[in-house]
Amino acid sequence: xxxxxxxxxxxxxxxxxxxxxxxxxxxxxxxxxxxxxxxxxxxxxxxxxxxxxxxxxxxxxxxxxxxxxxxxxxxxxxxxxxxxxxxxxxxxxxxxxxxxxxxxxxxxxxxxxxxxxxxxxxxxxxxxxxxxxxxxxxxxxxxxxxxxxxxxxxxxxxxxxxxxxxxxxxxxxxxxxxxxxxxxxxxxxxxxxxxxxxxxxxxxxxxxxxxxxxxxxxxxxxxxxxxxxxxxxxxxxxxxxxxxxxxxxxxxxxxxxxxxxxxxxxxxxxxxxxxxxxxxxxxxxxxxxxxxxxxxx
Amino acid sequence: xxxxxxxxxxxxxxxxxxxxxxxxxxxxxxxxxxxxxxxxxxxxxxxxxxxxxxxxxxxxxxxxxxxxxxxxxxxxxxxxxxxxxxxxxxxxxxxxxxxxxxxxxxxxxxxxxxxxxxxxxxxxxxxxxxxxxxxxxxxxxxxxxxxxxxxxxxxxxxxxxxxxxxxxxxxxxxxxxxxxxxxxxxxxxxxxxxxxxxxxxxxxxxxxxxxxxxxxxxxxxxxxxxxxxxxxxxxxxxxxxxxxxxxxxxxxxxxxxxxxxxxxxxxxxxxxxxxxxxxxxxxxxxxxxxxxxxxxxxxxxxxxxxxxxxxxxxxxxxxxxxxxxxxxxxxxxxxxxxxxxxxxxxxxxxxxxxxxxxxxxxxxxxxxxxxxxxxxxxxxxxxxxxxxxxxxxxxxxxxxxxxxxxxxxxxxxxxxxxxxxxxxxxxxxxxxxxxxxxxxxxxxxxxxxxxxxxxxxxxxxxxxxxxxxxxxxxxxxxxxxxxxxxxxxxxxx
Numbered sequence: 049x050x051x052x053x054x055x056x057x058x059x060x061x062x063x064x065x066x067x068x069x070x071x072x073x074x075x076x077x078x079x080x081x082x083x084x085x086x087x088x089x090x091x092x093x094x095x096x097x098x099x100x101x102x103x104x105x106x107x108x109x110x111x112x113x114x115x116x117x118x119x120x121x122x123x124x125x126x127x128x129x130x131x132x133x134x135x136x137x138x139x140x141x142x143x144x145x146x147x148x149x150x151x152x153x154x155x156x157x158x159x160x161x162x163x164x165x166x167x168x169x170x171x172x173x174x175x176x177x178x179x180x181x182x183x184x185x186x187x188x189x190x191x192x193x194x195x196x197x198x199x200x201x202x203x204x205x206x207x208x209x210x211x212x213x214x215x216x217x218x219x220x221x222x223x224x225x226x227x228x229x230x231x232x233x234x235x236x237x238x239x240x241x242x243x244x245x246x247x248x249x250x251x252x253x254x255x256x257x258x259x260x261x262x263x264x265x266x267x268x269x270x271x272x273x274x275x276x277x278x279x280x281x282x283x284x285x286x287x288x289x290x291x292x293x294x295x296x297x298x299x300x301x302x303x304x305x306x307x308x309x310x311x312x313x314x315x316x317x318x319x320x321x322x323x324x325x326x327x328x329x330x331x332x333x334x335x336x337x338x339x340x341x342x343x344x345x
Numbered sequence: 346x347x348x349x350x351x352x353x354x355x356x357x358x359x360x361x362x363x364x365x366x367x368x369x370x371x372x373x374x375x376x377x378x379x380x381x382x383x384x385x386x387x388x389x390x391x392x393x394x395x396x397x398x399x400x401x402x403x404x405x406x407x408x409x410x411x412x413x414x415x416x417x418x419x420x421x422x423x424x425x426x427x428x429x430x431x432x433x434x435x436x437x438x439x440x441x442x443x444x445x446x447x448x449x450x451x452x453x454x455x456x457x458x459x460x461x462x463x464x465x466x467x468x469x470x471x472x473x474x475x476x477x478x479x480x481x482x483x484x485x486x487x488x489x490x491x492x493x494x495x496x497x498x499x500x501x502x503x504x505x506x507x508x509x510x511x512x513x514x515x516x517x518x519x520x521x522x523x524x525x526x527x528x529x530x531x532x533x534x535x536x537x538x539x540x541x542x543x544x545x546x547x548x549x550x551x552x553x554x555x556x557x558x559x560x561x562x563x564x565x566x567x568x569x570x571x572x573x574x575x576x577x578x579x580x581x582x583x584x585x586x587x588x589x590x591x592x593x594x595x596x597x598x599x600x601x602x603x604x605x606x607x608x609x610x611x612x613x614x615x616x617x618x619x620x621x622x623x624x625x626x627x628x629x630x631x632x633x634x635x636x637x638x639x640x641x642x643x644x645x646x647x648x649x650x651x652x653x654x655x656x657x658x659x660x661x662x663x664x665x666x667x668x669x670x671x672x673x674x675x676x677x678x679x680x681x682x683x684x685x686x687x688x689x690x691x692x693x694x695x696x697x698x699x700x701x702x703x704x705x706x707x708x709x710x711x712x713x714x715x716x717x718x719x720x721x722x723x724x725x726x727x728x729x730x731x732x733x734x735x736x737x738x739x740x741x742x743x744x745x746x747x748x749x750x751x752x753x754x755x756x757x758x759x760x761x762x763x764x765x766x767x768x769x770x771x772x773x774x775x776x777x778x779x780x781x782x783x784x785x786x787x788x789x790x791x792x793x794x795x796x797x798x799x800x801x802x803x804x805x806x807x808x809x810x811x812x813x814x815x816x817x818x819x820x821x822x823x824x825x826x827x828x829x830x831x832x833x834x835x836x837x838x
Contacts (some may be wrong), residue, residue: 075603164484168506169818232669235597239491240482240823243595290446314598314669317677317818 056122060266061085063273063303067230070307085266092259100252103160111158111250111257112313114145114150115264121146122271126201126278128156128279129288135201140188143200144181147227150264157248165241169248176233176245180226183329187220191279192335204278212338213280215331220279222328224272224302226321228265231310233321273302352381352406352415357708360559360771365560366403366418371426374402374419381415382433385700389414389774389783389831391429391439392798393447396421400447403783405772409639409707414772425450433691438804461837470517476509477501484819488517489652493547495833497633504820511814511822513807526797530631530765531556539626542801542835544584547576547616549799549835550629552784555710556772557631560663560765560788565711566757569633575749576625578742581778583612585735585742586657588830592732593664595824596673596724604660612652618646633759640753647750654743661736674729678813678825681726688811692780692802693738694829696722698731704776716749731828765792777802779832801835 065082072079099107124143125134132139155173158166191203194212206213226233229246239246250261277298283291315323346448353366369377379835381404382388390405406415407499419426419578428434428451440451442460451457458471467488467758475483481504488496502510538553539546550571558564566574590605613623628634638646664670680690684715685698695702703720705713721737723730767790775782780802789795809831814822 074522075599077603125572168484231597238597240595241484241491242822243820243824253488308596311599312591312667314596314667314673316669317673318818320672 049072052127052133053119053123054132056119056185056267056270057263060270061089061263062266063269063299064266065301066303067307067310070304071311071344074132074308074311085262089259089263092262093256095255096107097255097257100161100163102162103252105156106250107160109259110153110160111253111260113258114153115159117146117150118264118267118271120149122274124200125271125274127274128202128283129248130287132201135199138198139197140200140203142341144185147184147268148181149168149176150268154246155254157253161252163252165244165248165251169244169246169251172245172318173249174308176325179221179322179325179329182229183219183223183249183325185333186329186332186336187223187279190216193285193336194339194342200251202276205284206280206282210338210342212335212342215287215338216334217276217280219328219331219335220272220276221302221305222331224269224276224323225306225309226328227272229307230308232313232324233315235315241318257315269303270299273299276302285302349423351377352404353414354413355772356412356705356710357414357772357774358555358559358564358710360562360766360769361416362766363768363770366770368401368414368418368420371422374404374417375416375427375429377417378404378406379429380434381417382395382429382435384408387411388433388435388439389781389800390772390785390800391436391443392796393443393449394418394787395447395482396795397425398704400443400449401590401786402426402443402449403770405709405783407774408738410703412708413489413722414708414774416770416772422449425452427451428453435805435807437688438808439491443618446730450720457515463516463519468514468519470498470514470516473500473512473514474502474510476504478504480504481509486822489567497833499822501819503823506818506820508814508817508819508822511811513811514562515807515833516835518834520834520838522838523799527794529614529794529797535630536587536626539624540834541799541830541838542803543624543778545580545782545832545835546578547573547625547629548775548782549667549784549801551711552575552624552773552775552782554629554631554772555775555786556771556786557765558761559771559773560786560792561763561765562630562766563730563760565633566760567712567754568637568756569710569758571749571754572619572638572758573629574716575638575746576628577775578618578620579612579619579775580625581742582653582657582739582746583609583616583831584778585739586612586660588636588735588827589657589664589739591827591830592674592728593670593829596670598667598670600663601660601664601670604656604663608653608657611649611656615646615649615653618642618649632757632761632763633757635759637758638753647747650743650746650750654739661739664732665736671729674732674825675725675727677728677729677821678817678828679725680813682724684812685726685809686810688812689805690780691805692776693731693734693778694778694809695735696720698726698783699724702781704774704781708774710774712749716745718745718830727822728828760828767792779803779830779835780806799838801832801838803833803836805832806831807836 123133155170157201158170234245360650385623386406389407393400445462447637459469462469484501486499488498510602590602594602616625617623682699682757705718706720723733770787772785785798785802786794813825
């Protein structure tokens, strides 16, 4: 359990590093080292905290609770050969709620500053979450129907890849991009406050709380990558080593995919974001239909 | 279109004795100016000249289709005059400026507030237009921005994500350029001109040199005019390329953003190849150019230019081929043809709203009398149009440079000293990369500057950005802003 926790915590910051590297390569640059986020976290951890005079203690508590919630969600997921450290009947519901709790805490910490930018960011975040969460829940529902279970450990062990898995992979990839504020939904590298979603919410954070936010964001990306990989790839028949390898390769593939999407697409206008999110939702919905009626079609 | 019979007519880069400029009493002057504007004229300059305790108004009106400028002045005025803005919105900022500088009140002006006047250590920005309502909220951006850019304040009145009204308050970079120029030319004047707007060094320096040459009744040697035209187009290439990259960056389209950032530097280095400075400082001087471009360096320049043009061609192709980019650019930040005409837009922004407005074509002076440039326009008035006009101009500037570098004129590069005429007014227009740069100089009895007026294209165009944001998503503001890419320091002076 401690080992698993350590792996989750230590591996997560690698993913944004890989994405940045891919983007740099496509643009013909060398780019920062893949370890950059580790350096940044280390630097932030040693820094002091600058607080606005307008904020309540909730401003600092928000990122902390959100970080714990995402870590909790991570511990509910099985990973390759290993079963989930925490597993019980109905843990899929807790998974969804923990992610929602993290979002609530980040948004309320943002609103706490009273800044127009952070208010706008929080409003955008929760508006798009309405569809994003529906898409995620639909995907989990499809997995649940497919495996006749509501525990993530058995839900994320699909019997065989089929049409449903392809739909689910596409739908979940869209959710992953939206939930992790990647292009085309958001631009994690922009400096323009008016165009930000997630970044606008963390403008007033500094030092260790900002480190918690950045680490939590990388953890969330890893959570969704693992969820996507586990949801569509049958691994039961593989040896533990092969399963671990397959999971690692799948996570790398997803990460590089995110990097390529960011390199080759412009981001969407805000009014079009719901359309693409709804597309992800529909893909997951069809996956649900396939899982439900699949046997009889 | 008929040319004015009453205003004094002159061409770009010419001067007129101050006493020969026709003069009207206050109200009649406003009426005469309004008549010229209704006849198809465009306000290129409008400023006050202090005379004893009173102020004379001077109007420079451009008749683009007739390639003519018209100049008129009022009798000395005190207190107030009927506002021109009520019927000609293009005068709104000019009248606010005259009010701020000379205390003359344009009676009936709908939104009279400071332009750039300082109040302590910050500009006196005045009150902002406010929209009231349950769902309405106000967003304040700047003057400190999240990038290494100039300071300016933007006040949005929003209904959710929709912008109802944008008001722009500037003046944070006001450093007293016009005051410093009075009594000149001083030793520092040339350097000050080159930094009116640092990214338009060649444009402002050329306008200043033309003004002095007009006052002295001479012209720079042909070879110097040729070199100025080349430097001006290099400046345009560098900035337009940078803008295309920045537009791509604002919609997170990585390939063009990354490539154009690099190619802009290549174009800047071509300016450095001519004069040793990437922004073209130290090249243009009154009476000619300080440095020559020998055949060997011209050949080197041409070779490097061709490489850079090839690369920018590729980067632009990526941009135009990406559907996701087109979806962001089209129908975003539209300024209609009518609006553009009414508020007197100039430069790229005007041409992107379908207006045929280009000093190089309408009021050719210097080398442009011998080497014509076609005007690049696009009808839609949105971000796409402004990006597209930039791309057309990159291609045409590239072609112009290739042609001109192959056929240099012979001769001197610099004339001897210039003696500005006493009591004369000179007007010089230059099409900088943003648009029309207008310099007007008035000398006193000793041939020194009694008044020197600079109008950067940004002065005309900031109002266009405010209009472009009406009923737009506030998240599209940075994109619209970049598509205009106006100067703060050129405005603030």
